[in-house]
Amino acid sequence: MEVSTIRFPSACPSRIVLDHVTSKWGVLVLVALAEGTKRWSELRRAVEGVSEKMLAQTLQTLERDGLVIRDARPVIPPHVDYRLSPLGAELVDRLTPLMEWILANADAIISGAARGRIDETTSVAHAQ
Amino acid sequence: MEVSTIRFPSACPSRIVLDHVTSKWGVLVLVALAEGTKRWSELRRAVEGVSEKMLAQTLQTLERDGLVIRDARPVIPPHVDYRLSPLGAELVDRLTPLMEWILANADAIISGAARGRIDETTSVAHAQ
DNA sequence: CAGTATCCCCGAGGATACTG
DNA sequence: CAGTATCCTCGGGGATACTG
Numbered sequence: 230m231e232v233s234t235i236r237f238p239s240a241c242p243s244r245i246v247l248d249h250v251t252s253k254w255g256v257l258v259l260v261a262l263a264e265g266t267k268r269w270s271e272l273r274r275a276v277e278g279v280s281e282k283m284l285a286q287t288l289q290t291l292e293r294d295g296l297v298i299r300d301a302r303p304v305i306p307p308h309v310d311y312r313l314s315p316l317g318a319e320l321v322d323r324l325t326p327l328m329e330w331i332l333a334n335a336d337a338i339i340s341g342a343a344r345g346r347i348d349e350t351t352s353v354a355h356a357q
Numbered sequence: 358m359e360v361s362t363i364r365f366p367s368a369c370p371s372r373i374v375l376d377h378v379t380s381k382w383g384v385l386v387l388v389a390l391a392e393g394t395k396r397w398s399e400l401r402r403a404v405e406g407v408s409e410k411m412l413a414q415t416l417q418t419l420e421r422d423g424l425v426i427r428d429a430r431p432v433i434p435p436h437v438d439y440r441l442s443p444l445g446a447e448l449v450d451r452l453t454p455l456m457e458w459i460l461a462n463a464d465a466i467i468s469g470a471a472r473g474r475i476d477e478t479t480s481v482a483h484a485q
Numbered sequence: 486c487a488g489t490a491t492c493c494c495c496g497a498g499g500a501t502a503c504t505g
Numbered sequence: 506c507a508g509t510a511t512c513c514t515c516g517g518g519g520a521t522a523c524t525g
Contacts, residue, residue: 307487
């Protein structure tokens, strides 16, 4: 269970990728695509609250990073599909457990019940 | 491997927690604390590039969420320790695989080599 | 349908100075 | 040492309008 010191030097590609992935909409888009290929309009609905500009920007970033694949079919009306690349799928595999944990624990955390969980392992903590 | 539709409704506690965790410094602080208890000054060094204001703010948010425990000892000079709560440790368990993956793949992603990995599963993709 | 193009605002976040 | 307090900037991100 030793994590052996994960370091993120500040001027490092890892910081950039971290920023892309943890950008406001990045995680949500990636998770939405975990279900499979989706069209633009489906994504807009799946990622509740995202604006057109932000969806476009997020998708472009993820595509440039090689995490998402854009498949535009030259028909009228336009038909564009987005899906995870193999690399993106790997990433989402690591993202999903995190998302499920957050969904499962969010209510307790926000309601403040989390402080009740500071049990045996805690003693004099945060006397503050 | 079916993820069975993870949904994040926009007006939901899960979005708030997600924002806290994926805040610019949230992930980095949590990962830094994965190694164990750390003092303020150690965190400042461990989380390279963080300002005092942002470190304080991030720690306060994480503490309010019950993910981090603050242990202030009333001595002079002041001595304050931060560590993960049991809940925070659970979260970090899900965070660590993600961070390690990002560290391992960041260079390839940023350099653009990622697009080379679009192999057999891809065919006509992103004619762009 | 699937996007750009613009304009604009607010607040996340940085720099600096100060304190118990 | 471990923080506040204050000021200020910059760009993330929203609203709206337009297009192939």
